[in-house]
Amino acid sequence: MGFSDILGNDRIKRILRKALQRQRVPNSLLLSGPTGVGKIDFARTLAQALNCLEMTDDACGHCSSCLAITKGNFPDVLQPVPEKEVLKVEQMRILKETAYLKPMLGKKRIFILERAERLNAAASNSLLKILEEPPGFSHILLLTDNPFVILPTIKSRCQILNFSPISREDIEKCLLEQGIEKSRAKVQSLLVQGNLKQALSLDWEDIQSQRQKAWSLFQALTAGFGSADLLKVYSSLPKNQLTEELRPTLEVLASFCRDVLLLREKAPPENLMNPDYESELREVSAQRSRERILGLWNNIESALYALQRNLNLKLFISSLFLKPMENDNV
Numbered sequence: 001m002g003f004s005d006i007l008g009n010d011r012i013k014r015i016l017r018k019a020l021q022r023q024r025v026p027n028s029l030l031l032s033g034p035t036g037v038g039k040i041d042f043a044r045t046l047a048q049a050l051n052c053l054e055m056t057d058d059a060c061g062h063c064s065s066c067l068a069i070t071k072g073n074f075p076d077v078l079q080p081v082p083e084k085e086v087l088k089v090e091q092m093r094i095l096k097e098t099a100y101l102k103p104m105l106g107k108k109r110i111f112i113l114e115r116a117e118r119l120n121a122a123a124s125n126s127l128l129k130i131l132e133e134p135p136g137f138s139h140i141l142l143l144t145d146n147p148f149v150i151l152p153t154i155k156s157r158c159q160i161l162n163f164s165p166i167s168r169e170d171i172e173k174c175l176l177e178q179g180i181e182k183s184r185a186k187v188q189s190l191l192v193q194g195n196l197k198q199a200l201s202l203d204w205e206d207i208q209s210q211r212q213k214a215w216s217l218f219q220a221l222t223a224g225f226g227s228a229d230l231l232k233v234y235s236s237l238p239k240n241q242l243t244e245e246l247r248p249t250l251e252v253l254a255s256f257c258r259d260v261l262l263l264r265e266k267a268p269p270e271n272l273m274n275p276d277y278e279s280e281l282r283e284v285s286a287q288r289s290r291e292r293i294l295g296l297w298n299n300i301e302s303a304l305y306a307l308q309r310n311l312n313l314k315l316f317i318s319s320l321f322l323k324p325m326e327n328d329n330v
């Protein structure tokens, strides 16, 4: 796998290839960004490129080094795994000792620490020195979905690569390439917040039942009620589950709003995000005013904004959906 085989984050591909060309790849790197955007693929490809026998700024994917790294049996690329959810000080001690030894087979030694937020304080502290002054032939790649819990002393010693979510269009394209039907790819790409891994693993029946629930809620909300139901369901959930469950629902609700407005503007049905709901969407479009749908869409977007920024969401939902709605003039 070369960089061009990874979907999205082209800016980071350019940065890494340029660094490889100049032989200036930082020895301590923090790959930071949301789940499922391919950080581990980037780390493994970088490990291959640094050891590739045929290419200097990418991984050829077929030389003996690239192949051994893909199979996980290249002695100079190591990936300590968290034990019971924690990367321990003992594992870091071994890493440090190994990092000072010259590579056995390859050109560079690479250490990939997935889920670096699992480094406990002692393990983090033991890494500081090696991150500060690593030997030129060793690279330490820390990966995290949650940079907020990584110690500032670790961050300040690493070059940070910030990954973006993969665009909805790119995910849809990838799903189409996997042979998934167009209307289904559209819906699936909408639900995953730029998380390709999740998009590839979604269960279509689950999605359909989730959308049906969202549709009932959408009908209630456009009719001016439904906030009580929404609150009842979500106010009892713990925060992480709230985010997990509410976000896709809000995304689907927003897509229904968008589709209704498109239909009002006589857009062709193939532009819809939910083509299988066309007749239902037309009904809502005939019954409700443009302002009402726009108002609802705004509220939903604000709730999504609150979700992304960890604001007090329960408060947000209650105030959002309880806002009085003006009379309809269709």
Ligand SMILES: [Zn+2]
Pocket: 048, 051, 052, 053, 054, 055, 059, 060, 061, 062, 063, 064, 065, 066, 067
């Ligand atoms: Zn190669």
